[in-house]
Amino acid sequence: MGYISHGQLIQLMLSCSYLHHVADNTPIWNNITVVGKELTDTHLQTVGEKCPKYLTFSSCNGEKLSPLGFRSLFRNCSTSLRGLTISDCKGGDLVTASLLLHLSARCRELTSLHLSLCNLGDEALTQLAQRTHRLEQVCIPMCSGVSDTSFRILLQRHYRYLTCLDITGCYHISNIAISQLSLCPDLTSLYLGNCNQITSDTLLTLSSKLTKLTILDIRGCKNVSSDSVLALLAANPHIHTLSLSHVSMVTDAVLDQIARTLLSLNVLDLSGCIKVTSVGVQYLVKHPLTALDLGSTAVSFRGCCAIANYLCTTLKQVSFNFCSDVNDECVRKIVQRCKKLDRISIFGCSYIRNYSALNRLNSRLILDF
DSSP: OTTSOHHHHHHHHHHOHHHHHHHHTOGGGGEEEEESOBOOHHHHHHHHHTOOSEEEEESOBOTTOOHHHHHHHHHHTTTTOOEEEEESOBSGGGGBHHHHHHHHHHOTTOOEEEEOSOBOBHHHHHHHHHHOSOOOEEEOTTOTBOOHHHHHHHHHHHTTTOOEEEOTTOTTSOHHHHHGGGGOTTOOEEEOTTOTTOOHHHHHHHHTTOOOOSEEEOTTOOSOOHHHHHHHHHHOTTOOEEEOTTOTTOOHHHHHHHHHHOTTOOEEEOTTOTTOBHHHHHHHTTSOOSEEEOTTSBOOHHHHHHHHHHSTTTOOEEEOTTOTTOBHHHHHHHHHHOTTOOEEEOTTOTBOOOHHHHHHHOTTOEEEO
């Protein structure tokens, strides 16, 4: 049963009573993903009756939904639901605080919440934090209605359980409140992108307590020093995924220190770090990077040669968007030597013109230009 889709299961259920019983009780209903649907209350009721553990709505439209549909959904899966993800959805209460209020009223065992671009405010997050028993993953990027009020309640109630936190773009959360993340002993994934109130003191406070991070995203944090960033990285040497996009303090010298500190690094985003040159890239390629974003940096032919020579067995994705010194020869060398490469981005590279030659070198290559 684990190798067929939910739609195929429904067809089985219609064929005979025995298969209806088997399909209706299969563990495949533990994880339900709804993609690209115009949702109705009937849809939510049907999904809720399957009592999923993990539920995802992706690219759905909620214009036709009413509070009755949400009550039915969360009443039916009140004891089973552990994770809810809503991404790229639009319309109605599917992207408002109303959904979270219905969720928090019934699903006390929820451990994982992923909401992106939802109109979420302090009241809804406070209700969820107060009513759930153990939140381990809270991802609320671009929920600008969240402030210190609800964020502090979240930490007070669940600091000992949190392993993953994403507050990218939640710019109303202050540096003082973010400093309290130092209380979270098991935090492994931390996304603080575009939280503009973060300062060097914030990162130094976090570096004194957080030691288990494997994923760190501080893109767009402009008020931090190189010393504070390096201190946080030194306290977390097992970081394998790092985003420093548009962090102005990143230089070649900083990359040298990062290369010496993060020996497990394999995904790195340096887009918009205008002080990064090919010298810094040469420090980084000592590690088996699988994804590297160098968009809007000063990387040139020498850096591209280093990538081609040292990452030829590991690199899968690379971006040179708006790199003015990258040309056809640079990219051809990388595509030719990096056999695992499946995507390369070269928007705004005016010296790259021979796109067809790149596809001939690698027929499965996805070329973004």
